Amino acid sequence: MNCCPIMIAEKMVRRNISSVPKAVLKPDQHVIENINKNIFTIRNHPGSMKPRSVLIPEPFIKAVVNATADYPVKALLETSEKLNRHLKGRVPPMEKEELKETVEKVQQKVLSRYANVTINNDQDESRFRQMIHNKTQNILREKVYNWRPIKFDVYNSLVYLLGRSAPEYAVLAKIFGEIKSRDIDFIPRSLFDFGSGVGTATWAAHRYWKQNIYEYFNVDISRDINDLAQTLLQGGTPKGNKPKGVFYRQFLPATKVTYDIVISAYSMMELPSLQARLETVVNLWNKTGKYLVIVEQGTNAGFKIVNEIRDFILQVKHEQNLGTVFSPCPHDDTCPRFLLDDGTPCNFEVTYFTLPLGGSSVAKKELYSYVILKKGKSNNTNPDQKWPRIIRPTLVRHKHCVCRMCTANGKLEEVIFTASKHGKAMYQCARSSKCGDLIPATIEESKSQNVQSDENGQILDDK
Template sequence: MAAPVAAAARRWRRFWGPRGGPSPLRAFVTVIPKVSQVDNSSDFLGHVPHRRHPGVLHLKSVQLPAELVKAAQLLVQQSMVPGLKEQVVALTNYLWSRKRPPEASELQRQGQELMSELRERVQPRTADAPNVLTNAEEEKLQTRVLTRLRKTTYHWEALRYTDELGLVYVAARLDGGFAAVSRAFHEIRKRVPAFAPCTLLDFGSGTGSVSWAAHGFWGETLREYLCVDSAAPMLALAERLLRGGSESQAPLFPGVYFRQFLPVSPKVKFDLVVSAYSLNELPSLAERRETVRTLWRKTDGFLVLVENGTKEGHQMLMEARDTVLGGCDKVTHDPREAHVFAPCPHHLPCPRLSPERPLPCNFPQTYHPLPFPWNPPQKEEKFSYLILRRGPGAGEEPWPRITQPVLGRPRHVHCHLCCADGSLQHAVVSPRRHGRDLYRCARLSHWGDRLPVRTPPGEAPPGDDGEAPAGIGAESAVPER
């Protein structure tokens, strides 16, 4: 008898808090407002299991092709790179913590502010005499400003890939990059099963993992894979991987071409254009924007951008999103509009980029890494991605995206959602308020899936009336008996 009473007391304290009042976290929880209930009688699920509802997009675990694993192992074993494990760890940490290159205008602004601050300290300005410094004092002040800027500014450097660094990159990033791109391709194939690309452009192709992933999804229709990378050693390494680790063996699948530059003609377009972990290799915001415009001009179907799941990676993707949606391209070769296919369910500013507390919009993907001694059986890649599509996106369901792990509790589920009205909601789904089918769909969903709910057309989204969303009351939050 004591055990059930103690369990009930724990549940009571979890909801009401340690002092008998409502838990402070409950004040930020809202019920999904004005959501249509769904059930199997409406044929919404098509009589499929709830764990396979239409919003499910996650992959359990990505497995690299056996031929690619064998080729990567062969190349690494033949190279005999000294201290490979330590170099892999160092390169992985460096790439994850890498930031965007500082802009010259921002550095100039910081330098002027710092110069004014230091000048005021050396000789404060008065009404009678302005703070005029001698030439020697001015030079000393400039030296102090430059020293301060060097200490506080991120020192971005372009990566110079050599044969040895390329092999370290294969051991460090081949599997994780393959997993992230596979997750993005899986969403396209799941939501648009009729999409059958014939041509692929991979900008910043590196090890060629994008071509391997695309071949696994659309190998029956793809006839041309164009890999573009400015580093000649990486192109040679990707070609050797394609040949099974040998220079004389035939390619494991045909139609792959390697180049150091993008095609010049604007009329050359590709069904699928991809840039994975490449935007941060460009030295300025202007070059990133121009590159994104060029890639969009060459897109006939989908443009897929993937970056690290950090604040920097997410913000670079939002820059690219604004560049394409802004429509400021002076050269228009395709009148079709840009449509955000994933992960955003809207074209509004990202709600996670609040000035007070910007957060990255990222998603996890588990995978089986290359079988090196230092790798565990499974690893997780945390990445950010953006998929843009040609056309208005007619017929797309604006279902909200789950942006954090789903938290299951007795008879209710907590979901963090990015909604079609551009807001973030911490929603609680229960069978009493939302129906058994929607509740089970939410309970069996994962981080990165879409929750199949929508606000009926013509009704204002929550918060538009100036009132805060209603908090969870005891009727909806206390577990049902």
């Protein structure tokens, strides 16, 4: 969830005695023993999600330089900044019934203001109707988001490349890295990318499974962006060697072929309705062999779409299409963050480095919401499947740290870690963990305790 600067739980730690949830936490003894034996370090414990920051591969950078050689890079960069701002503020289109209801409410509100207007003839009535229409439209422009599909021609495809390829590659590299580290037996042979854009999913998959994946099937409605994606794989020149096993289409295929890993990254927001999104998800889920990855902007709108898809798939009861959440949730229950409805999305953060075009590469942060859905029944054979996930930045204080986590019982819990209470290894694990990491432990129940703490989260002595 939101890993940006903390505006969170400082509200919960006032200078008084308050009832704070006390989670009964049991460290994973196997992990603790391995830490004590120096099999792995504290910072690289099994729940630590790597990489923290992502560098764009050099072949991709060279391909981008070649692909943009004949275009005004400065103008492309300026336009890409505008596109980034637009995408971060983007919300899905309002549903027809909701829009109709909103229009009627606004119209009635406007009419109520002019209930005492006298209409003497047809001309007055025509002017009155036009005035009501104009005022209604003015209000609707402020209240209703003017959603329009984005057309990616040759120029806009290059704009998208410069503005979005680096953060999207970083996000997918981190997500694929989690799958790679937590499911070491998973060796994908095929990948399907819906809304493939400039091909960042293919490049991110190359990072981990280049020697294993023999088929990359990419679908994007824009022919120009498909051509650009293929050009990038050819080194940025149309005459480069065409990669084997990489295919591009403009529409979802009707075949029943399945793929080991299916991705939809930053694409669901571009569909015109809830019905279109769910129909697409059904199609993608039917094509999923093992993992379906859904990624959107880490905004309230992006989180809502991700959660919508998560709940939809988990409601499937057909024996052959059952699914479970692999990440980020350690449970298949309703999202507690969504139930809280406090306007805070469930999102995570990755550091990426911008493309070094028109200047030096700089580090930036990208917030994203995601879910990885796994095909089949939940067997919970991996111990980390029940480990709680940190969903806020860890608050590191003097001799203790505070972790806010989503747990296997479908709840949000806050745990204050100390060396004396949880052991040195467990405390150091928690202290070094970041938002998005798993804590190698299980939480079995919650009680209440009285804890006295100040506004900085410092525990006060009971005196």
